[in-house]
Structure formats: structure tokens, C-alpha cells
Amino acid sequence: MLRLLATIKKEWLLLLRDRTGLSLLFAMPVVLITVMALIEDAPFRDYQELRFDVLTVDNDHGRLGKYIREGLEYTGQFNIIDTLDGKPVQEAQALDKVNAGDYKICIIIPQGATGAIVSNANRIVNDLSKRMGVPAVLPVSLRKDSLNVLVYFDPASKKAFKSAIHQAIDNFLTQVETDLLLERIKQQLKNKDIAQQDSMVIQLKAVGLKEQLTGPSQQLDVISNSVQHNVPAWSIFAMFFIAIPIGGHMIREREEGSLVRVRLIPGSFLDILGGKMLFFMAVTVVQFYLMMMVGIYLLPLLGLPKLMMGNSHLATFIIAVSIGLTATAYGILVGTVFKTPNQALNFGAISIVILSAIGGIWIPLEVMPAKMQLIGHLSPLSWGLDAINDIYLRNRGVQHIWLHVGKLIGCAVLMLCIAAGVEQRRIS
Amino acid sequence: MTSILVQDLHKTYKGALEPSLKGLSFNFEKGMITGLLGPNGAGKTTTISIICGLVSADSGLVKIFDLPQIAANREEIKKLVGIVPQQIALFPQLTAIENLEYFGNLYGLKGKPLRTRIDEYLQLFGLEQNGNKAVHRYSGGMKRRANIIASILHQPQLLILDEPTAGVDVQSRSMILQFLRDFNAQGASIVYTSHLLDEAQTICQEVAIIDEGKLIVQGTPANLIAQHAECHHLEDVFLHYTGHAVRD
Numbered sequence: 001m002l003r004l005l006a007t008i009k010k011e012w013l014l015l016l017r018d019r020t021g022l023s024l025l026f027a028m029p030v031v032l033i034t035v036m037a038l039i040e041d042a043p044f045r046d047y048q049e050l051r052f053d054v055l056t057v058d059n060d061h062g063r064l065g066k067y068i069r070e071g072l073e074y075t076g077q078f079n080i081i082d083t084l085d086g087k088p089v090q091e092a093q094a095l096d097k098v099n100a101g102d103y104k105i106c107i108i109i110p111q112g113a114t115g116a117i118v119s120n121a122n123r124i125v126n127d128l129s130k131r132m133g134v135p136a137v138l139p140v141s142l143r144k145d146s147l148n149v150l151v152y153f154d155p156a157s158k159k160a161f162k163s164a165i166h167q168a169i170d171n172f173l174t175q176v177e178t179d180l181l182l183e184r185i186k187q188q189l190k191n192k193d194i195a196q197q198d199s200m201v202i203q204l205k206a207v208g209l210k211e212q213l214t215g216p217s218q219q220l221d222v223i224s225n226s227v228q229h230n231v232p233a234w235s236i237f238a239m240f241f242i243a244i245p246i247g248g249h250m251i252r253e254r255e256e257g258s259l260v261r262v263r264l265i266p267g268s269f270l271d272i273l274g275g276k277m278l279f280f281m282a283v284t285v286v287q288f289y290l291m292m293m294v295g296i297y298l299l300p301l302l303g304l305p306k307l308m309m310g311n312s313h314l315a316t317f318i319i320a321v322s323i324g325l326t327a328t329a330y331g332i333l334v335g336t337v338f339k340t341p342n343q344a345l346n347f348g349a350i351s352i353v354i355l356s357a358i359g360g361i362w363i364p365l366e367v368m369p370a371k372m373q374l375i376g377h378l379s380p381l382s383w384g385l386d387a388i389n390d391i392y393l394r395n396r397g398v399q400h401i402w403l404h405v406g407k408l409i410g411c412a413v414l415m416l417c418i419a420a421g422v423e424q425r426r427i428s
Numbered sequence: 429m430t431s432i433l434v435q436d437l438h439k440t441y442k443g444a445l446e447p448s449l450k451g452l453s454f455n456f457e458k459g460m461i462t463g464l465l466g467p468n469g470a471g472k473t474t475t476i477s478i479i480c481g482l483v484s485a486d487s488g489l490v491k492i493f494d495l496p497q498i499a500a501n502r503e504e505i506k507k508l509v510g511i512v513p514q515q516i517a518l519f520p521q522l523t524a525i526e527n528l529e530y531f532g533n534l535y536g537l538k539g540k541p542l543r544t545r546i547d548e549y550l551q552l553f554g555l556e557q558n559g560n561k562a563v564h565r566y567s568g569g570m571k572r573r574a575n576i577i578a579s580i581l582h583q584p585q586l587l588i589l590d591e592p593t594a595g596v597d598v599q600s601r602s603m604i605l606q607f608l609r610d611f612n613a614q615g616a617s618i619v620y621t622s623h624l625l626d627e628a629q630t631i632c633q634e635v636a637i638i639d640e641g642k643l644i645v646q647g648t649p650a651n652l653i654a655q656h657a658e659c660h661h662l663e664d665v666f667l668h669y670t671g672h673a674v675r676d
Contacts, residue, residue, distance in 0.1 A: 006533030010519065010526075017521040017562070257515030261578065264480055265534045266506035272534070 007275025029238030062114025246331025510584030569600025
């Protein structure tokens with residue numbers, strides 16, 4: 001125990017003397033997290049959260065145009081722009097603006113669109129009435145060709161965005177047609193002078209859609225926003241960067257001869273290694289909680305959402321320690337395998353960037369191609385992030401993170417075994 | 429009784445074209461200051477590494493105070509032996525006291541006894557005024573002296589020094605050599621390697637000259653010099669046996 005405590009004290013003193021290294025360990029991750037959360041805030045917002053200006057050219061001036069305008073505005077996602085410089089938007093002008101990227105969408109409602117819908121509804125009602133033996137009285141247009149509401153997108157628009165807009169407008173069209181049809185049916189029934197006609201209510205939507213909680217979560221509003229992704233993700237990234245100072249320390253100790261001196265002293269080397277690992281694990285855990293504090297207190301001051309940490313603080317602590325252990329073991333492996341601090345620095349930094357990129361730190365694994373997702377799940381950084389997402393977003397507890405914890409500890413043990421093998425080979 | 433017994437030691441490093449040791453044999457008497465001398469590449473460092481258990485020999489026998497250097501005895505031997513490496517094997521960012529406390533703790537020493545011992549040695553080596561100064565701020569001589577203290581905190585019975593006076597000023601060298609004499613007078617055995625043969629001639633009661641992994645000659649400096657009429661100093665004897673060709 002004395003040897004272990006002495007090693008922890010020695011590492012603490014060495015870290016205190018290295019002011020630059022100390023600030024890099026704690027200040028840089030804070031800056032990194034703040035910058036990344038701010039940069040990735042907009043891309044992380046769902047399209048539902050953003051408002052778009054929609055150029056609208058209403059050549060119909062009827063019920064359909066009104067429905068579409070009101071419907072789009074009601075969603076809260078769109079600002080309807082139907083005048084530019086005080087004049088109604090012209091079709092050619094609208095197309096130019098959208099093509100230039102000044103506006104994302106333009107909707108052209110053709111002349112006679114409402115008439116066409118009314119005529120179609122009348123035709124259906126007349127047909128039904130005829131089959132029921134009631135005289136057909138509603139006027140029907142003789143025009144046979146179908147009309148289309150035209151939608152133009154900025155050529156740089158993403159497929160998912162286009163798809164969402166298509167679906168929304170299609171819903172409005174269906175709604176208008178259904179409303180008109182029901183209205184005409186009611187009108188026809190009224191003509192038949194049925195007694196209970198006035199109390200008749202036709203409800204088409206018998207089954208609705210309602211969002212419910214899947215688990216015990218009390219945090220329905222916690223979604224994977226920029227803060228919820230970036231703070232844990234870049235915290236894990238920063239924790240793994242502890243591998244570089246650890247690797248550098250180990251190589252310097254080997255080069256300077258202090259490692260040889262330690263080896264010449266009776267007693268198990270595991271005490272020394274354990275002290276070193278415990279110290280650096282503690283540093284990573286402090287880093288982790290410091291960065292969580294940034295998510296909770298600093299980022300909201302910058303206009304970002306507050307980080308929600310779920311309800312299981314024990315689970316959070318366990319996963320933070322597990323990530324710290326794996327990061328420390330990685331540092332020991334790097335410090336054992338490489339011969340110079342420069343080699344350790346270059347390999348350590350690049351390998352962590354690669355592991356983080358494939359592990360879903362930069363962008364969530366779910367948006368990566370299927371093959372990359374498979375590869376990404378091999379990265380220890382993704383195990384840590386998955387566990388934190390389970391705790392923070394799915395509100396899970398200790399019992400749900402053991403698989404991730406097991407994988408992280410297993411990986412740490414494997415890396416330490418490899419390091420021991422390399423060291424043994426070097427000695428022999 | 430011998431402090432170190434080496435018999436028919438062989439060692440070839442993996443990937444090396446030539447063996448480092450080719451049947452090296454010698455024995456050093458307990459309680460003596462003995463010089464292990466040889467040109468570059470003679471096998472001194474390999475021999476010391478095998479003696480202290482850092483490197484395994486391919487074959488042969490090493491005994492420290494009659495204890496065979498095998499895995500079962502390694503911890504016991506570590507308690508008996510102190511090694512002063514040629515490198516300054518200290519943490520440069522820590523003070524001398526912090527370094528010595530750390531290494532003392534690793535030896536199982538702690539509290540007041542450790543602090544007393546550190547203070548005594550700092551005083552003995554003239555570092556009492558600089559104990560709280562970071563080692564990287566020390567002069568070369570101060571570093572060498574602190575390096576020796578870290579190796580004797582556990583008061584070993586056998587002290588092996590690899591060029592302990594390399595690159596130090598005359599005063600520091602004198603202090604170090606005086607310490608070795610005093611330490612030896614207290615009963616410790618000392619094995620000392622150096623390229624400074626005048627120094628070795630002065631301090632060593634016996635020397636062993638090795639070259640190309642084998643023992644060339646062993647004896648007291650006076651006897652070795654007397655055996656060759658043309659030799660007046662230990663350096664002459666050394667050159668007589670190892671030649672004038674420059675070694676890499």
C-alpha cells in the first residue's frame with residue numbers, strides 16, 4: 001500500500017509541476033466541448049425545430065391556397081412569404097430566388113386548384129346520390145386534366161428535408177379534399193331533409209397518434225441535441241487523450257533511467273503500475289465531471305440546452321471510471337510499445353482521432369453507413385458513449401450498462417496484457 | 429566469502445550478430461572495492477544487468493553473497509544490492525527530497541526514520557541546502573551525488589556503480605570517492621566501473637579487466653602493474669591487454 005500511495009503522490013507532484021500539461025488536461029477539453037457544442041448546434045436541430053421561409057405563389061386565390069398557407073404556418077416550421085418588396089410574389093421571380101438559394105422552398109398553387117377539388121368532391125357525391133336514388137344536383141366541371149401544386153426546392157436541399165415537405169403538403173391536400181367531400185355529403189343529406197341531419201357528426205379519424213414514454217424516463221423532452229451528444233462524446237475523446245501524457249511519461253522514465261531504478265527495488269511492479277493507473281484514472285474522472293459541469297452550467301449561458309444527466313449518478317460514475325481505466329490502459333500500452341515520446345504523441349493522437357471518428361464521437365453512429373456502424377461498435381469510445389446515452393437519454397441505471405462496462409474493462413485488461421508481453425520481451 | 433561470483437556466463441541478445449558474453453567468469457571478495465573495467469562493448473553493462481537481475485543470462489551462474497541469481501532469490505538479492513546507474517535515474521521535476529522520499533517509500537521506508545536518513549545523506553553529500561530544489565536545476569555533480577543517495581537509502585551490502593564520476597567536477601569526484609571508501613569501511617562491498625583508470629587505480633583494491641565478453645585478467649592494481657615492466661600505471665596494463673584500437 002505504501003508503494004502504491006507513494007506512486008500516486010509522485011504522479012500528483014509531477015502533474016503539479018507541469019503547469020502547461022495541467023492546463024492542457026483540463027482547460028483544452030472545456031474549450032473543445034464548448035466550441036463543438038456551439039458549432040454542431042444547428043446541424044443537430046431537427047428540421048422540426050427550424051423555421052424556413054416559404055415563398056408562396058397563390059394563383060388560385062381559393063380555399064386550397066388558404067388551407068396550405070394556414071396549415072404550413074400552424075406547424076410553426078414555416079414563415080409564409082407571399083409578397084416581396086410589397087408586391088405579390090411572381091412565379092418566375094420565386095423560381096429565381098429559390099434557385100439562387102435565397103429561399104429553400106417555393107410553392108405554386110395553380111389557378112383553379114380549389115375549383116378542381118370542389119368539382120371532384122361534387123362528382124363523387126353526385127355519383128353516390130345517384131346510386132342511392134337521390135337526384136344529382138351539385139355542379140361538376142367538364143375539365144378532365146388533373147392539376148398539381150408545384151413545389152420547388154433549393155438545389156442544395158437534403159433529401160430528408162424534401163421528403164418532409166412533400167409529406168406535409170400532401171397531408172394538406174388530402175385534408176382539403178376530405179373536408180370538401182364531407183361538406184358536400186352533408187349538404188346532399190341536408191337536401192334530403194333528414195330529421196337528425198343537424199346533429200350528424202362525421203369523424204373520419206378514429207385512430208390517432210400519440211407519443212408515449214418507453215421506459216421509466218421522466219425526461220420525454222431530452223432528445224439527442226447538440227449538448228446531449230457533444231458534451232459526453234467530446235468528454236470521452238478528451239479522457240482518451242490522457243494516453244498521450246501517460247505514454248510520454250513512461251517513455252521518459254524509461255529513457256531517464258528512473259524506470260530501471262524502480263525495477264531494481266524489491267517489491268511487485270504492480271504496485272507502481274497500480275498507483276500510476278489509479279492516479280490517471282482519477283484525473284480522467286475529474287476531467288469527465290468538469291466537462292459535465294460545462295454542459296450543465298456554461299453552455300446554457302451560451303444559448304444551448306442544459307445537459308441532462310439522467311437519474312442514475314452511480315451508473316454515470318461507474319462508466320466514467322471504466323472509460324478512465326480503458327484510456328489509462330491505452331496510455332500504458334502506447335508508452336510501452338513506442339520508443340520515443342514523439343512516436344507516442346503522433347500515434348496516440350492520430351489513433352484516438354480515428355477511434356473517435358469511427359466510434360460516433362464526431363457524428364452519431366446512427367447516421368453512418370451500415371458497415372461503418374459495425375466497425376464503429378468496435379471502438380471503446382463508442383461503448384462509453386452508448387452507455388452514457390443509455391443513462392442520459394434512456395434514463396437507464398446501473399443494471400443496463402454492465403455490458404458496456406464489461407467491454408471497457410475487458411479491453412483495458414487486454415491492453416495491459418499486451419503491454420506486459422511487450423515489456424517482458426524487451427527485458428529478455 | 430564472495431560478494432559476486434560469476435561462472436561461465438553466456439549472453440547473446442536477440443538479433444545480435446556477436447555474443448555479448450562468452451563464458452565470463454570472475455569472483456569478487458566480500459568487503460572489497462573492486463573495479464570491473466573494460467573498453468566499450470566489453471560486456472560490462474550486460475554483466476551488471478545480469479548480476480542485478482534486469483537481464484537473464486543464456487547460461488552460466490551468478491551468485492550474490494552465495495545466493496544464486498534466480499527468480500526465487502531475486503527479491504532477496506534486490507534488498508542486498510544497490511545499483512547506481514550511469515544515467516541520473518531521478519525525476520527531474522521533483523526535488524531531491526521528493527525523489528528520495530519516493531524511492532525510500534518503494535523500499536518500504538517511511539516517516540521519521542526515512543526523513544532522518546535522507547537528511548543524513550544529503551548532509552554527507554553536501555546537498556543539505558539544496559534538498560528542496562528540483563533536480564533539473566542541479567549541476568552535473570549534484571545530480572551524480574543525489575543519484576548515489578537514491579541507491580543507498582536501503583543501506584545495501586553490495587553497491588554497484590556504473591561510472592559514478594563521469595562528467596563531474598574535481599570536488600564532487602573527491603566527495604564521491606571519499607564516500608565509497610567510507611561506505612566500504614562500514615563493511616559494504618563495492619563494484620565500480622569506470623573509464624577513468626587513474627581513479628580506479630586509486631580507489632580499487634582489486635580490478636577485473638574484461639574484453640569481448642571474457643575475463644582478461646584480475647588482480648590488485650599494484651600486482652598487475654608489477655607483472656609488466658613497461659607498465660607504470662593501471663592504464664598501461666589496460667592498454668597492454670585490450671590494445672590501442674579504438675572501440676565503437
